[in-house]
Amino acid sequence: MEQTYGFSAAIVGGDLRQIEVAKVFTGLFKEVRIYGHPPTEVPAAVSFGSSLDELVNTRVILLPINGMNEAGIVSGYKSDQTINFGSLIPSLAKGTLIVTGSMPPRWIQKANALQLKVLQYANDDEIAILNSIPTAEGALQIAMEQLPITIHNSTTIVIGFGRVGITVARVFKALGSKIFVAARRSASLARAWEQGYEKIAVNSLDGIIGAADIVINTVPSLILSEALISKMSSQALIIDLASPPYGTDFEAARRFNIKALLAPGLPGKVAPKTAGFILSSSIPRLIREYLNGGDR
Ligand code: NAP
Numbered sequence: 001m002e003q004t005y006g007f008s009a010a011i012v013g014g015d016l017r018q019i020e021v022a023k024v025f026t027g028l029f030k031e032v033r034i035y036g037h038p039p040t041e042v043p044a045a046v047s048f049g050s051s052l053d054e055l056v057n058t059r060v061i062l063l064p065i066n067g068m069n070e071a072g073i074v075s076g077y078k079s080d081q082t083i084n085f086g087s088l089i090p091s092l093a094k095g096t097l098i099v100t101g102s103m104p105p106r107w108i109q110k111a112n113a114l115q116l117k118v119l120q121y122a123n124d125d126e127i128a129i130l131n132s133i134p135t136a137e138g139a140l141q142i143a144m145e146q147l148p149i150t151i152h153n154s155t156t157i158v159i160g161f162g163r164v165g166i167t168v169a170r171v172f173k174a175l176g177s178k179i180f181v182a183a184r185r186s187a188s189l190a191r192a193w194e195q196g197y198e199k200i201a202v203n204s205l206d207g208i209i210g211a212a213d214i215v216i217n218t219v220p221s222l223i224l225s226e227a228l229i230s231k232m233s234s235q236a237l238i239i240d241l242a243s244p245p246y247g248t249d250f251e252a253a254r255r256f257n258i259k260a261l262l263a264p265g266l267p268g269k270v271a272p273k274t275a276g277f278i279l280s281s282s283i284p285r286l287i288r289e290y291l292n293g294g295d296r
Contacts, residue, residue: 004028005291007059010049012036013074013083014064015268020276021062022046024284029060036076036083052083056091060287065101065122065131065279066265072107092116099287119290121283125163130278131267132167138266139239140171143214146237146259152176155211159202160218161188164241168216169197180208182223212236217247224260226252239263 008031011018019040025032026045033049034042055061063085068074072086086107092098094115101122103111111118121127143151154177158169161183173179173196181192182202189199200208202223209215210231217224220242229252232238238260240248246262253260267275 004288005059006030008033008057009060009062010035010055010058011062012052012055012085013076014062015077016272017268017276017279018062018064020273020280021283024280025062028284028287033058036074036081038077052085052088053091055088056093058096059093060097060099061092062283063098063100065127065268067100067102067120067122068104068107070104070106089116090114097287097290099283117290119286121286124282124286127278127282128163129167130282131275132164134267134271134275135164135241136167136171138263138270139168139216139241140175141270142239142261142263143172143237146261147213149213150176151214154178154213155180156214156216157182157200157205157208157212158197158216158218159183159205159223159247160242161192162218165216165218168218168241169195172214172216173197177214180212206231214239216241218242219247220245222247222249224248224253229253229256229258229260232256232258234258237261241266 005028009025009029011022011034013036022032022034023043026043032046035049035052039048063074068085072084074083074085076083097117099119102120103118108118152175156172156177157180158165159182161181169179169181179197180200181197182200182205183189184202192199205228209228213236215238217240224247226249234257238248240246240262248260250260
């Protein structure tokens with residue numbers, strides 16, 4: 001296959017999903033190297049890099065969907081493996097494109113100052129909407145495993161009605177749960193009602209929280225405060241899907257003996273193949289649009 005770009009790309013960290021992206025990258029780039037993964041079956045055009053120092057000659061570097069954290073750390077293949085990508089940033093060649101799920105603002109500033117380019121993809125609508133499917137299925141799996149009751153005839157409160165909340169509400173309703181959607185915008189509440197759910201303003205949750213068997217939070221900001229948790233049934237389950245700083249006072253949940261689970265990275269855990277396909281079919285498009293879009 002003829003490559004689109006005459007330069008190399010590197011894939012740093014992440015999980016099996018990144019292998020799927022590497023396969024597609026072979027059709028785009030002259031050479032593709034993967035770092036932080038054990039050898040696995042890949043096309044001949046993909047090689048496993050040994051030292052991250054080699055990245056100085058790489059024009060495009062892909063980081064995982066959870067991106068780089070405040071300390072500059074990127075997650076590796078195993079949960080206890082980390083890669084200090086931040087320490088490499090100063091040595092990257094000017095013009096290198098870092099494609100990352102997300103990057104903290106101070107690191108973006110640093111990259112810009114070094115004339116590096118940063119493309120963030122976790123918030124891309126196509127990726128986020130498609131990823132909401134394995135996320136909702138993962139939440140359902142957790143609820144079924146953790147609760148002694150059926151989803152059918154249960155009461156579920158879904159907090160936040162964005163890309164994940166919409167899919168979670170649909171999936172739980174499909175199994176017969178009574179759904180309350182809590183959102184802050186009247187337009188979101190109107191849409192929730194139109195789709196057949198009960199609606200509740202997020203700041204009025206105290207009137208209904210006691211009826212919930214399952215509370216699924218998708219808002220990355222404290223919603224399930226100590227005051228709300230204190231009104232929950234002791235049999236209820238909280239599943240917090242949001243990214244940091246999350247939406248649950250976990251310490252309060254522990255004190256009130258309410259089971260509250262943080263469930264990050266569900267697409268890669270419950271459906272790595274599908275989640276890999278989602279990334280491998282979207283990221284090349286984003287890179288093409290970025291590289292062809294003028295700001296080179
Ligand atoms: P989204 O489309 O931006 O939706 C976020 C929702 O939260 C919206 O309804 C938004 O309301 C609401 N919201 C945000 N801040 C709020 C606040 N302070 N008070 C009340 N409501 C607030 O995001 P998404 O794609 O659904 O993702 C939701 C979260 O799930 C993110 O943190 C994302 O990183 C995470 N996620 C987790 C997994 C996993 O495996 N656990 C997978 C995918 C995504 P407005 O519309 O009014 O702004």
